[in-house]
Amino acid sequence: MTGAGGGDGGATAIWGRSEQQDFRSRVRGCLLGGALGDALGAGVEFDSLAAIREKCGEEGVTDYVPAYGRRGAVTDDTQMTLFTVDGLIRAHVRRDTGAWHPPTDVHAAYRRWAATQRDWGPDERRADDGWLAREEWLYARRAPGNACLSGLADARMGTLEQPKNPDSKGCGTVMRSAPFGLLVGWEPGLVFQLAVECAAQTHGHPTGCLAAGAFAAIVHTLARGEDLDTAVQRALVQLAARPGHQETTDALKRALGAVRQGMPSPERVAALGEGWTAEEALSIGVYCALVAEDVRHGLLLAVNHSGDSDSTGSVCGNLLGAMHGETSLPPGWVAEIEGRATILELADDFAMEMTQGPALHEPGSASPGWLARYPRA
Template sequence: MTVTDRSALERFRSRVRGCLIGGAVGDALGAPVEFMSLERIRAEHGPDGLSDIVTDSAGVAPVTDDTQMTLFTVEGLIRAAVRADRGVSHPPSLVHRAYLRWLDTQRLPGPPPEPSGWLAAQPWLYARRAPGNACLSGLESPGMGTPERPKNPGSKGCGTVMRSAPFGLYPQAWATPEAVFDLSAECATQTHGHPTGYLAAGAFAAIVRALVDGADLRAAAAVALDLLATRTGHEETTAALRAALAAADADPRSPDRIERLGGAWVAEEALAIGVYCALSYPDPDEVRRALLLSVNHSGDSDSTGSICGNLLGTWHGETALPPDWVAAVEGRGTILELADDWAMEQTQPTHLHGDHGPPLRWLRRYPA
């Protein structure tokens, strides 16, 4: 599909950029306090907890495996779109191969002599930032996990949700919320086989998809709940998402409420906390406060920050994000470049690998 309405193109690109850079900002914000209790966070950063992004000696705020895997999700989906335009394409297989390229970044000291595509050539991605055990073992074991034969069938860790926002980043009328739900859930089984793990990933993608269409977050969550209701094993994810909506109504802006929603080490809790924090500060001018709320708790702070950032960036667009934090985040140039590539591939593919464009140049970036 080629989108020609310039205002629609600009809105879409802003949401894509907002989603990816917002997730990276939330990830980098929460990374220094991951594994800390709320009491320790307050002891080290003051009674209000962490109040600003933490940078290294070079002024850079490092991201974690959450952002790394999210970027390779995008790259795999772009390759799937390129391949579809040139013949038969199976998106889960292309995403799996992208995740194997991410796995190489966790095992190699730097890019190989002949990296596959431009993303795998980025040296800054070759840093091991506490990757999840299920993600590593699911990808290291032979074969690809599928809904029929998932990897790690007992695991429902948040490693599914934190990488799945890109599945929802399609333009209006290009893919339905149900389609992205199913694709995200199927790809989640490549590492996590518990129904809650892959259904929470599907719900997250459906929420992002509805936000891309211009829905507000509460309406987007309702879309996901409707889809969950038709899936076997949805009960834990549905209960967690409903608890997040109720908490945002009854007790917004409370770190103590986050503690009651869980620690976010499992998928449904991470999704619930991200949604709760984004709804607690729904105004575009309050994004900074929402992100701070999302990381000041005794749990997986980088993942909840990442999820909250994905949601807020998609909902409000890139210009709502705190510019000083965006400027500091590691890999900003790569993230925004990839976001723009995604937006172009999904809206103007014929100019990239059709009759009007230079197919060899694009295929060198995204080999089919």
């Protein structure tokens, strides 16, 4: 095939020690930052701004609001993001067998996530599932989107030619797509394409797919050390060549325009939408990251609005974390986040695979421990 599944991702990066450390910090920041935004919005996801202020005070959310029986609980946004990472690692490991089709490996990972939404716990008999699918805390239903569930309900993989849920453009594509942008050794166009192809596995509307591609492209530029405005402008260039791009392009341009309209406020966020659709979640997340004084300010702005607060918070957190690294994140929030050990372990595995993969596995041999974590099957 043509597209992301048929290429090799571009030139392999050459990593010195300082570059490896910087990359790991950005990967950790991206995944943890997304989880923080997700958790800050989880307790008010379905509330209006008026209801949020009635519940939390005039300033709205200023700290974790208990959800799912605890502070710092994450939702399907973080769950699916982690399985995106798992699928990308598995794709690189499985390449040793001669098989190279990352959308297939990401789809298999999403199917493992879908099992966490219907099963009581991990099936220890399924050794090929790898370590992430054996994390019991992930077996929790946290308001998953219907399109994600129905798109993964059977084994057929949605493609751009035959997508699942062809009329759906929900934000479930965007909220899970930051990890594609962390493939910093890949060419930007292939990163965009891979995110688009994997979005079609659950949401087939062009806007749902292209918003995911644009988000991945923005994260990709940030993870390479450039600024957010530059990242958005480059994503707009990529979008312009894609049929059906106008909704996503307009949403990003509205985010850029809102920056110039004065001091950030919940009302300016509301003018960008509620975040239930892919382009609105992307627009709100980008706007809040652009105007953020620091990570805390950006995340609170991203969740204090009427709409899909956990998804917009997650997108904003992914961006800020990729931009500034893990040490920029508020330590008090990091300390309480659900699944922190798993998130950090997976982030470090991803960074190690991307920077030192040849030392972990090659066609003729591999670290037994690595294959136990990320089986080639």
